[in-house]
Amino acid sequence: TNNFSIQATAKAVPHTEIYNQDLTSLMATSDEWIQQRTGIKARHVATTETTTSLAVDVAQQLLQQSQLAATSIDLIIVATMSPDFLTPATAPQVQAAIGAANAIAFDINVACAGFVYGMQLVHQYLQPGQHALLIGSETLSHLVDWHDRRTAVLFGDGAGGMLIAADSDVPTGHWLGSHYATFGADGHYLTAGQQPRLNPWSTDTAVKPTNQWAFQMNGRRVYDFATTQVPRSIEQALTAAKLQANEVQSFILHQANARIVASVGKTLHLNTEQLPVNIAKYGNTAAASEPILFAELVAQHQIQRGDKLVFTGFGGGLSVGSAVIEY
Ligand code: ACO
Numbered sequence: 001t002n003n004f005s006i007q008a009t010a011k012a013v014p015h016t017e018i019y020n021q022d023l024t025s026l027m028a029t030s031d032e033w034i035q036q037r038t039g040i041k042a043r044h045v046a047t048t049e050t051t052t053s054l055a056v057d058v059a060q061q062l063l064q065q066s067q068l069a070a071t072s073i074d075l076i077i078v079a080t081m082s083p084d085f086l087t088p089a090t091a092p093q094v095q096a097a098i099g100a101a102n103a104i105a106f107d108i109n110v111a112c113a114g115f116v117y118g119m120q121l122v123h124q125y126l127q128p129g130q131h132a133l134l135i136g137s138e139t140l141s142h143l144v145d146w147h148d149r150r151t152a153v154l155f156g157d158g159a160g161g162m163l164i165a166a167d168s169d170v171p172t173g174h175w176l177g178s179h180y181a182t183f184g185a186d187g188h189y190l191t192a193g194q195q196p197r198l199n200p201w202s203t204d205t206a207v208k209p210t211n212q213w214a215f216q217m218n219g220r221r222v223y224d225f226a227t228t229q230v231p232r233s234i235e236q237a238l239t240a241a242k243l244q245a246n247e248v249q250s251f252i253l254h255q256a257n258a259r260i261v262a263s264v265g266k267t268l269h270l271n272t273e274q275l276p277v278n279i280a281k282y283g284n285t286a287a288a289s290e291p292i293l294f295a296e297l298v299a300q301h302q303i304q305r306g307d308k309l310v311f312t313g314f315g316g317g318l319s320v321g322s323a324v325i326e327y
C-alpha cells in the first residue's frame with residue numbers, strides 16, 4: 001500500500017539545557033566558535049532521563065493525540081545508536097510501558113539516518129488497517145568525551161516520533177518515493193560505542209576496554225560526505241517520486257550542522273522557507289533530530305495536510321537515506 005498517514009507526532013527532550021558557555025569550563029572552546037561553525041547555541045542533556053524514558057514519553061503523547069488504544073498498535077520501531085541496554089532493546093520496553101500487547105517491537109541502529117530508514121521499514125511492513133509507532137530516541141551525552149572539543153560541542157539528547165497508519169479510508173498521507181545508500185568503507189570516519197573485549201581469553205591487547213567508547217570523528221570527511229551524498233540522495237528520491245524540488249514544501253534534513261543544511265540548499269537551489277533548521281536549541285540528536293523538527297513544525301502549523309515533504313538522514317555507517325511523502 002502507498003498509504004502512509006502520519007496521524008500524530010510528538011517530541012520529548014531532557015529538562016536540563018546546557019549552553020555553549022557552560023562547555024567552556026570543560027574544554028578550550030567558545031560560544032562564538034560553536035555558533036559560527038555549527039549553528040548550535042544549546043543542547044538538552046539527560047540527567048534523570050534515559051533513551052527508554054524519552055521514547056516512552058513520545059509514545060504516550062502519540063497515543064493520546066491519536067485517541068488510539070495501545071492494543072491497536074501493530075509495530076513499534078525505535079531508531080537509536082544510544083540504547084540503555086543491548087538487550088532488551090528500547091522498543092520492547094516501550095511496548096511494555098504503554099501496554100501495546102499486540103505490537104512487535106525492535107530497535108534499529110543506522111546512527112543519524114535511523115529515523116528515515118525506519119520510515120522505509122514501516123512503509124514496507126504495514127498492511128491496510130495497521131498502525132505503527134516510529135520513534136527516534138538518543139542520549140548521545142553518554143557517548144561523548146566531555147573534554148574533547150572536536151565532538152562534545154556537537155551532540156545533544158532527545159526523542160521524537162510519529163504514529164503512522166496505512167488506512168485506505170484516511171484521505172491524506174501517501175508514500176511517494178525514496179532512496180537509500182550505505183558507504184561502509186568510509187565507516188571509520190565516524191565511530192562511537194566500541195564494545196569492551198573482556199573475556200578471559202581475549203588476546204586483542206590493542207582493544208582497551210574503554211578507549212573507543214566516545215565519539216571519534218573526522219569532521220571534514222563527514223562534512224564532505226554529507227554535502228555530496230545528501231543532495232544526490234534527495235535528487236534520486238525526487239526522481240522516484242516524479243517531483244521537482246520546487247514542488248516540495250519542506251525538506252526535513254537531519255540536523256547535524258546548520259552549514260550542511262545551507263550547503264545542501266545551495267546545491268539544490270532551495271529557498272530558506274523549504275529548509276527548516278532547529279539545531280540551535282538541540283544540537284545533533286542523531287536519529288531523533290528529524291522527528292523533533294517535524295513535531296515542532298506541525299505544532300507551529302508550518303506544515304499543512306497535503307504538503308509534499310522530504311525527510312533525509314545521513315551519518316554513521318556511513319549512511320544516507322531520503323523519503324518523499326505527501327503529509
Ligand atoms: N572550539 C574551538 N575550536 C575548535 C573546536 C571547538 N569546539 N573544535 C575544533 N576547533 C579548532 C580545531 O582544532 C582547528 O584548529 P587549528 O586550525 O588550529 O587546527 C579549527 O578549530 C578548525 O577545525 P576544523 O575541524 O577544520 O573545523 P571545521 O570548519 O571543519 O568544523 C565541524 C568542524 C563542525 C566538526 C565540521 O567539520 C562538521 O560539521 N563536520 C560534520 C560533523 C557531523 O555532522 N557529524 C555528525 C554526523 S551524524 C552522526 O551519525 C552522529
